[in-house]
Amino acid sequence: MPYDPSAFPPFAVTVDLVVLTVRKDALCVLVVRRGEPPYQGRWALPGGFVRDDEDLEAAAARELAEETGLRPHAxxxxxxxxxxxxxxxxxxxxxxxxxxxxxxxxLAPDLPAPIAGGDARSARWAPTDTLLGPVDANGWDAEQAPLAFDHDRILLDGVERARSKIEYSSLATAFCPPEFTVGELRRVYEAVWGVALDPRNFHRKVTGTPGFLVPTGGTTTRQGGRPAQLFRAGGATLLNPPMLRPEI
Amino acid sequence: MPYDPSAFPPFAVTVDLVVLTVRKDALCVLVVRRGEPPYQGRWALPGGFVRDDEDLEAAAARELAEETGLRPHAxxxxxxxxxxxxxxxxxxxxxxxxxxxxxxxxLAPDLPAPIAGGDARSARWAPTDTLLGPVDANGWDAEQAPLAFDHDRILLDGVERARSKIEYSSLATAFCPPEFTVGELRRVYEAVWGVALDPRNFHRKVTGTPGFLVPTGGTTTRQGGRPAQLFRAGGATLLNPPMLRPEI
DNA sequence: GCAAAAGTGTTGATCCTACACCCATGA
DNA sequence: TCATGGGTGTAGGATCAACACTTTTGC
Structure with missing residues (x-):
């Protein structure tokens, strides 16, 4: 077909962000309160319009920086x-x-500082299980109402993506600070999957997977108990064999 | 921010299709020849504009029907x-x-009839390895030139998605006719992954995975040799344990 | 000492690979 | 009879779940 500008309808294109982190052993998502209709006063995922000269990923990185001050890494x-x-x-x-x-x-580590660059009054971390959990008539209030637009569906897809990707990739380390212990990494898996894992077998598994973890030589007792070795994320991106998610 | 139509630039939104099949033990993709600039005369993925009142998946299904006569299933x-x-x-x-x-x-089975509904002169099945293979200065001609636009990247992403999804899902059966043998299913895996698999272990694996295959009771000798049992795809969508792709 | 969290050893079950071997058809 | 692909048996190795047990800190 020849080029005819009237042959296609114009669309607005936006990027929406599912920003996940693990806080207090719970998987949480960044939500912002809407200041204008539609869905005024409701929580929603952060996002915005793609600019005229901007690639999609660049628009997502820009929105992320505007909302949180974070920058994506390689x-x-x-x-x-x-x-x-x-x-x-x-x-x-x-x-x-x-x-x-x-x-x-x-996927971001738990930020020690409040969300930089964003408006603290209208942005917060919400546990994903209260947003996605089964709608119970009793424990339901406006604070936990579904998100605006189709953002519940987007959040569900994002959480499911995170749950499956930490199985076969080293992405769980993206939830951890630059140096972390095996126990901290295990608590990430437990929070994202919502299961309990055997600490002994988990330790053997992650330290035995080549390229997953690199010891830094340091130790810490911030979790109490015997000092734990500190690790950084290794270069491996794909885990072979994968971590096994227990069946529910 | 209040609603202001001038605040966002208008975009055209299209759907492009990576239609894969297995023909003669090779993974092939449906490409169409472009009749007008840009990239006039070059091969490209089929696609078209999303209509004003149409969901994205509906637009993809409509384009698929227009190009091939195929309809997506549940x-x-x-x-x-x-x-x-x-x-x-x-x-x-x-x-x-x-x-x-x-x-x-x-993902479509090898169609016995030519592509229905499409224009046979300007559509064909192209082996993906000649489109994606390393660019060798010798064996390179216009027929094998890269696809138009960024369709090489889209094709690469589509092939990679298919390669990984048949590991942990029963999607490989989407490349097979309604009734098929274990050997035919194995040749699908071999074509998509580009590896040779042990027929004996493969047989044990797929017939032993609950819900993957359901015997129909019939047999066929269309491959020669001893008659093979015919199967239909079972209800299972996720394979547990997954098929293991040999490392290269 | 005691609690708590980090690690190591061991055992039996499960799954995989490799290959020997048999089965049922067409030519 | 032979070639061809279909299908079963089996042995050795890798991996995993479960759990007993030891180690090293703070209190």
Missing amino acids: PEGPGVHLEQLATYGAPDRDPRMRVVSVAHLV | PEGPGVHLEQLATYGAPDRDPRMRVVSVAHLV
């Missing part, structure tokens, strides 16, 4: 991980206009 | 499989305008 490095998740474009997903949203997934 | 059923792959939106990926393309992956 795929291999430690720290914040950013990847494209999926795209959502149902015709009625935004009542104002036709919007296609390219969702991205961010 | 996730559980046998036959054509359709899923979203990824979204590509570099500012310069189409010289005419700003286009964001939501790529979809289709």
Whole structure:
């Protein structure tokens, strides 16, 4: 077909961010409160319009920096991980206009400082299980209401992506600070999967997988008990054999 | 921010299809020849604009029907499989305008009839390894030139998705006719992964995985040799334990 | 000493690979 | 009879779950 500008309808394109972290042994997501209609006052995933001269991943990185002050790292490095998740474009997903949203997934360590660069009054970490858990008529209040737009579905897809990727990749280290113990890494797996793991077998498994963990030589007692070795993330990105998620 | 139509730039949104099949023991992709600039005369992935009132997956299903006459099935059923792959939106990926393309992956059995509904003169099955293989200055001709736009990258992502998904899901059966033998299923794995598998261990593995294959009772000798049992795809979508891809 | 968390050893079950071997058809 | 692909048996190795046990700190 020849090029005809009237042959296609115009869309708005946005990026939405599923920013996950592990806080107090719970998987949490960054949500912001909407200040204007539609869904005014409701919690939503952070996001915004893609600019005219901007690639999708660049737009996601820009929104992440605006909301949290975080910058994505190279795929291999430690720290914040950013990847494209999926795209959502149902015709009625935004009542104002036709919007296609390219969702991205961010995995970040628990930030000791409050979220930098963002507006603390309108942004917070919400445990994912209260947002995604079964809707119980009793324990339900406005604070735990579903997210705006189709953001519940996007969050669910993001959590499921994180749950499966830590099985066969070293991505769980993205939830940890630059130096961490085996026990801290295990608590990440337990929080993301929502299961209890055997500490002894877990230790053998992760320290025995080549390229997963590199000892730094230091130790720490911040968890109490016997001092634990400190590790950094190794260069390996794919785990072979994978971590096994217990069946529920 | 209040709603302001001038606050966001308009985009065109398209769907592109990576339609894969296994023909003559080779993984092949459906490509169409472009009839107009840019990239006139070059091969490209099929695709088209998303309509104003159309969901993304519906647009992909419509394009698939227009190009091949195929219809996607429910996730559980046998036959054509359709899923979203990824979204590509570099500012310069189409010289005419700003286009964001939501790529979809289709897995189809080898079609005995030529591609129905499409234009046979301008559509063909191309082996993926000649499109993606290392660029060798000798064996390179226009017929094997890279695809238009960023379709080489999209194809590579689609092939990689198919390679990994048949490890832990029963999706390989989407490449097979409704009834098939264990040997035919094995040749699918060998074509997609590009490796040779032990027929004896493969047989034990797939017939021993609960829910993967259901015997129909019939047999066939279409491959020569001893008659082989015929199977249909079972209800299982996730394989536990997964098929193991040999390391190269 | 005692609690707590970090590690190591061991055992039996499960799964995988490799290959010997048999089975049922067409030519 | 032979070639061809289908299918079963079996032995050795790798991996895993379960759990007893030792180590090293803070209190």
